[in-house]
Amino acid sequence: EDKVVQSPLSLVVHEGDTVTLNCSYEVTNFRSLLWYKQEKKAPTFLFMLTSSGIEKKSGRLSSILDKKELFSILNITATQTGDSAVYLCAVEGGRGGGADGLTFGKGTHLIIQP
Amino acid sequence: DTEVTQTPKHLVMGMTNKKSLKCEQHMGHRAMYWYKQKAKKPPELMFVYSYEKLSINESVPSRFSPECPNSSLLNLHLHALQPEDSALYLCASSLIRAIHSGNTIYFGEGSWLTVV
Numbered sequence: 489e490d491k492v493v494q495s496p497l498s499l500v501v502h503e504g505d506t507v508t509l510n511c512s513y514e515v516t517n518f519r520s521l522l523w524y525k526q527e528k529k530a531p532t533f534l535f536m537l538t539s540s541g542i543e544k545k546s547g548r549l550s551s552i553l554d555k556k557e558l559f560s561i562l563n564i565t566a567t568q569t570g571d572s573a574v575y576l577c578a579v580e581g582g583r584g585g586g587a588d589g590l591t592f593g594k595g596t597h598l599i600i601q602p
Numbered sequence: 603d604t605e606v607t608q609t610p611k612h613l614v615m616g617m618t619n620k621k622s623l624k625c626e627q628h629m630g631h632r633a634m635y636w637y638k639q640k641a642k643k644p645p646e647l648m649f650v651y652s653y654e655k656l657s658i659n660e661s662v663p664s665r666f667s668p669e670c671p672n673s674s675l676l677n678l679h680l681h682a683l684q685p686e687d688s689a690l691y692l693c694a695s696s697l698i699r700a701i702h703s704g705n706t707i708y709f710g711e712g713s714w715l716t717v718v
Contacts, residue, residue, distance in 0.1 A: 519704045519705070520703075520704020521704075522706070524709075529711050530711045531709050536704050536706050538703065538704045578644075580705060586632075586633065586652050586657075586698035587632075587650055587698050588658070590645075592645055593644060594644055595644055
């Protein structure tokens with residue numbers, strides 16, 4: 489059974505701080521790891537990572553995957569109150585089909601205080 | 603455009619009712635998904651359709667019946683639900699890439715279901 493563990497489960501920081509969110513996984517036939525941001529509605533896609541050691545970057549957010557250690561991190565620099573959300577890590581494991589769905593971690597609830 | 607549209611946004615139904623949730627995408631995606639999300643929990647996969655055929659059913663009770671009429675539409679038919687089925691139901695879609703590539707999965711806004 490595929491497993492995704494995120495840490496910390498909750499985090500409170502001040503505006504301007506840098507945060508690092510962690511995600512470890514165990515999955516059969518790894519295909520990809522995805523990060524989502526969820527506020528009070530549907531998850532919003534941030535990154536998909538398939539290759540080890542290649543950083544994906546979008547503005548103040550960046551993420552990297554370590555396929556040897558089965559680990560990914562999501563970094564947010566110069567945090568803003570609008571970054572407050574639940575950040576979900578998910579993995580897609582290959583069951584042999586073309587589309588396999590995602591297994592999610594429990595999420596990190598990030599609160600940015602002004 | 604990465605839009606997945608779900609209707610209705612909110613639904614209240616009795617335990618003896620029959621209702622349906624609808625999902626539509628026009629991105630040319632050939633995989634569509636239903637997820638269930640309870641409060642303060644992550645989404646859980648229910649069903650996957652690949653090329654309009656049901657490819658994954660995560661042991662979902664038969665009171666939930668999915669249907670994929672064409673490559674753009676996905677329905678979830680609901681019958682004889684229980685109060686514990688109250689949740690946010692998320693539809694998602696993606697391309698279908700080669701087995702060694704990942705699929706970027708985009709979610710709709712969700713349908714909030716309350717069973718009374």
